[in-house]
Amino acid sequence: MKLLNKITLWFIGVVFLVTPISMYIGLRNIKKAMDQAEINRMIRANDRAASQIQTGDTTNHFTQGRPIQITPFEGPLPEDKVCIEETFKYNEENGNKECLIRVTSYYEIAGYNYQVSSFDYVTKSGEILAGMLHSIFWKMLLIIISLLLCARILSRYIFTPLRHTMKAIKNFNLKGKTTLELRETNTTEFKELNLFLKKMTDKAIEDYASVKEFSENASHELQTPLAILRSKMELLTETRIDESQARLIEEMYKAIDKLSRINRSLLFLTKLENHEFETSQLLDFRNSAREVLGMYEERTSLKKLKITTRLDEKILLKIHPVLAEILLSNLFSNAIRHNYEEGNIEMLLTPDHLVMRNTGTPPKIPTEELFMRFKKGDQCNSGIGLGLSIVKQICQLHSFTVTYSYNEGWHALVIHFNNKAGSKASDIEMRNIKDPVPA
């Protein structure tokens, strides 16, 4: 729900809540004021009637036609000279209940006590309420309409800076190295927000750059010592060594090898994250698949693996050839490595997805975790545990979805291309089709 609608709704809610209360107060006050006016009038009328009696004017000219009663009064005067009573009485004339106010005043005139009492029907609160309700309806309608209109029109003006900020954040890319540009605003909240965002993104860019630089430098700097180690080791093997020394050297060799592979893979992952493999060209993925199949031919035959492939049609994907090769060869070498002797590998490539299936032992950890860096299904395996995270990274980069599942002795890796670029493109001019490598 939009912030604006939310505020409007709350506002309307508050209006609805407050209106009955204010109505009640208003009703009370109006009723009170009206009654008071009537009472005052009647008190005055009583006074005048009393003064008439005092002057001895016995003509009924004042009392005539007025609801006023003058009765002599026995006994002492009450303390309250004026007594007001309000009653509801059934009026026979119109068949309604009416509100009657009676004001009784006591006077002592020429030694006699008089009781002057006048009464009148006043408007009932119910009638006032009816009138108020009618007006309230229009009032509410007006409030709501003007609220909605104002909110729409004003928000366009008030929320402009926020919309600009949001657009800027949406387009902000940490890897773009450009700082966030935000518009000036005079709204305090937005000013604060912009300031905060600016600070945050600047810091993020700075941190990202330094982390990136560190990992790049670290990997590069490691290459030279590794080269020294390896070369010295190679020179060492040229010297006179016995069998036990040879065994030690071999172990060291293996360790150096692994180290340099990890280093290279990490470097490659950094490069992937830096988007150093962007391309605008379409690549026939089927050709890459055939090349990789050819490349691994001898290794599959060594393990006596049975390979079934279905590479239907030309599949054009926007992917760098190097990445396509790495993706496929990582998948394929995994399928070979984690397979039995005389096992099976199935590769199915359609415009929509790539499926790599291979026989193998059940995974020891949840399959999704295998995509994490340095997670290996088998810790004593000589792999470095970066193959699948590279696969995942490549997939993320091209917005492919990759899933790994295990079912009844078969490992299956499925990559959905989400390809909208037109997989069955018939335009051969786009790319020279290479001679297919026999699979």
Added chain:
Amino acid sequence: MKVLIVEDNKELSESVHDFLVSERFVCEHADSIDSAREKLLFYSYDCVLLDIMLPDGSGLELLRFMQHEKIMSGVLIVSAKDALDDKIAGLDSGGDDYITKPFHLPELHARLRAVYRRKKTEGASLLTCNEITLNINTMEIFVRDSKLDTTPKEFDLLHYFIVNKNRVLSRQSIATHLWGDHTDNLPNFDFIYQHIKNLRKKINALGGADYIETIYGLGYKFNTTTT
């Protein structure tokens, strides 16, 4: 063959120097672009081993300098970065080949020889070792003058062995030479054994001697001294 090693790291250049000297190369060493420039102007080299990252600038500068001065030495670029852009930039500015740190010394040696061979196109395409002759241009192997039928991989393997004869070649180094970076995911090196077994069989069938010696725990050696 005379080689100039342009590398700022002393230990590494020493290793390379020692290795190449034992192959009867004449090696000189420069640790900066300035000193390399000087040496290139005064002496001539068959090959330059060029590190891209040097204390006083990029190795690519030296490549441009060599092009400008029309110095015709072959250049093998050594870099810690195996970024594709660097590779392309290096080869575009006149490098003949590119090798990434950390490299195997026999690999470096083989590549240096290849660079040298390509530079001197007049002949030199025949590599002979006793009764075995390799024609590098046509990828043919002759044993006692009869043609040996090999796969491209076997040719590469034998070529690598003969270039680095009498040296221990580790399985890793052989794998890297034959399959490049794709050895990354290899669990073992059985397939090297398989290739070597086939190669031995084929050479024996044509009456060649068994030169390939297994060095326990380390790898293989193409031994021409004992037979």
